[in-house]
Each structure stands twice: as C-alpha cells, then as structure tokens.
Amino acid sequence: MVLDGFKGRVEHNYPLKNLTTWKIGGPAEYVCWPESAEELVAAVREALSQGQDFRIIGRGSNLLAPDRGLAGITVVTTELRRILWGEHSVWVEAGYSLAKLAREAGERGWSGLEFAGGIPGTVGGAVVMNAGAYGEDMAGGIKNVKVWCDGEVRLLNRERLKFGYRTSSFQDESVCGVEAALSVDPPTAPEPAAGPPGKGGKLSLRPLVLAAELSFGPGERERILARMSEGLRKRAAAQPLAEANAGSVFRNPPGDYAARLIEQSGWKGKRCGGAKVSEKHSNFIVNTGEATATDVLCLIEDIRADVWQKFGIRLETEVRYLGAEGGRR
Numbered sequence: 001m002v003l004d005g006f007k008g009r010v011e012h013n014y015p016l017k018n019l020t021t022w023k024i025g026g027p028a029e030y031v032c033w034p035e036s037a038e039e040l041v042a043a044v045r046e047a048l049s050q051g052q053d054f055r056i057i058g059r060g061s062n063l064l065a066p067d068r069g070l071a072g073i074t075v076v077t078t079e080l081r082r083i084l085w086g087e088h089s090v091w092v093e094a095g096y097s098l099a100k101l102a103r104e105a106g107e108r109g110w111s112g113l114e115f116a117g118g119i120p121g122t123v124g125g126a127v128v129m130n131a132g133a134y135g136e137d138m139a140g141g142i143k144n145v146k147v148w149c150d151g152e153v154r155l156l157n158r159e160r161l162k163f164g165y166r167t168s169s170f171q172d173e174s175v176c177g178v179e180a181a182l183s184v185d186p187p188t189a190p191e192p193a194a195g196p197p198g199k200g201g202k203l204s205l206r207p208l209v210l211a212a213e214l215s216f217g218p219g220e221r222e223r224i225l226a227r228m229s230e231g232l233r234k235r236a237a238a239q240p241l242a243e244a245n246a247g248s249v250f251r252n253p254p255g256d257y258a259a260r261l262i263e264q265s266g267w268k269g270k271r272c273g274g275a276k277v278s279e280k281h282s283n284f285i286v287n288t289g290e291a292t293a294t295d296v297l298c299l300i301e302d303i304r305a306d307v308w309q310k311f312g313i314r315l316e317t318e319v320r321y322l323g324a325e326g327g328r329r
Contacts, residue, residue, distance in 0.1 A: 025065025058122030066323030094124025
C-alpha cells in the first residue's frame, strides 16, 4: 500500500494547481506533507522500495506541473519549519519560508538576506537553485547544509560545495560522493533512521536538502528593514505580482537580460491560450485564469526559437517542468 503507516497528511488525486504559484496542473496520484525530516526520508524510502515515481517540492514557486497530472508520490516540504537561532546564524529546515526568514533576520538587525524579502519559495528550494535577486544570492550566507545522500544523512560544509548563477552542487548526483564535514550537529533536523533503502539497494539520486545553517553580518535594524522594503517596492512596480506566475521564466544569458531580449523580440503581451507574456515584465508568463501547461510550454518554445533566430542566443529556462519526469500513468 502506498505510504502505508505515514503519519502526516496524505491526499489521493490532489490537484497540482493547488501546489504551484502558476496555478496550473492536473491531479497528482499521491501527495504527502511530512512533518519531520524523518518522515520525509521515510516517504522517499517507501517510494523507492515500491518502484514509485516521486519528486520533492516546496511552495511550487518555480514549477510548471503537467496538465495530465503526475503518477507516484509528490512530497511537499512546507511542514518542515523547525528553526533555531544562534549568534548571527540560524539552523532552519527546508520547508521554512525564505521571505519570512529574511524578515525575521532583519528584525534582529542581522544583514545578509535583504534580497530575499520578496522571494516566495522555501529555504530548501532556495539553497538548491541558489536563489537570488539584485546581484546577491543564497551562496553568500550558507555555512552548512544537511542532506540525505545515498541512504545516509550527511552534513556538507560550504567549502565543499559549488554555487553558480541559479545552480548549485545539489542539482548534481556527484555531491553525494563528497566527504561530509561533521563538526556541527544541527538540532533542528533529527537524523532519519539509517538502514537499507529497500529493494533498490544503494541509492543514486540527487541529494535531498533537509536543513541549512546560514550566517549573517551585523547591521542596523532600521536600515536593513528599509532596504528590504525598497526591494519589495521595486518588485511590486516591476513584476506582475497580482497575477499567477512562477517568477522569471528564463535565466539571464551571460552579459545580457532575458527580459530585454524577449521585449526586443516583440513578445510583451502576446499569448497562447490562457498564458500571456506579462506586459509589466517580459520574462514573466502569467496565467490569465485558465492557462494550461501546454499553453505555457507553447510560449516558452516560441520565445526561445524567436530569440535564437533574432539574436543567436539560446535562452535556458529557470523554471522546472515536472512533466519532464513522465506523466500520469
């Protein structure tokens, strides 16, 4: 039986559109919300032992879910919210709101996450994709990351990790081969039970981020909060926050901006079905109410082909399409 004995919330045929900020997606066969790192690992172990497809998501702020839905198990991390503040540092679980963490750090007069005040994702997702804004990103404040790799819980020190523009070591299976730095034991993420992963034996999959330790610099509370407020004001002025979207669709190519290329190609305001290129920010595709994943993919591919033809630049997506893993069986 799927997720037999799982203590947290489990839903069958749950609408994926309720799990993403784009508000798009068909039914997920099973969705579960683990309430601890142990439950998260247990759910993944069970999916692997049963040969089930599975994926881990947070608040779905950079995801496009397929119209046909998804088979297997969708694990949502948003209940993993334990946090422990230290001396200009914090251990925080993967499902904690990044924007909330940024505000709380600012209230303490701690500097380092001002850029994140308007980013709607989770800490775990932000670490994996090295989320950022205004020229800053997560990499600058990461000290340690607690992960589940190859059936084991490991603590990886920042010095052993690589981060780049909207990418990190956590998008690569090879990080599981990195020797862990075990000098710090984060009290907010208990060790999931060790042991064999089930029928599959030794695992080989991308690491699952369970928690992260972030560091901050000293600052003046009023100035930090003012800077954060200014960032939020700029976002509201430049981005279509009142419409369902998934943030920037394309990564900025080296030395240029995806929004400039898209706008110069004449795509602002153009649409495919219920999906439209925002007239406020051309690197945003908004759901006007009844958009499908097919509509969004249509725009993505047409924009990419047009920009390539006009500028010779191949735009790469920043959003992740869950349908690439296979749809509902």
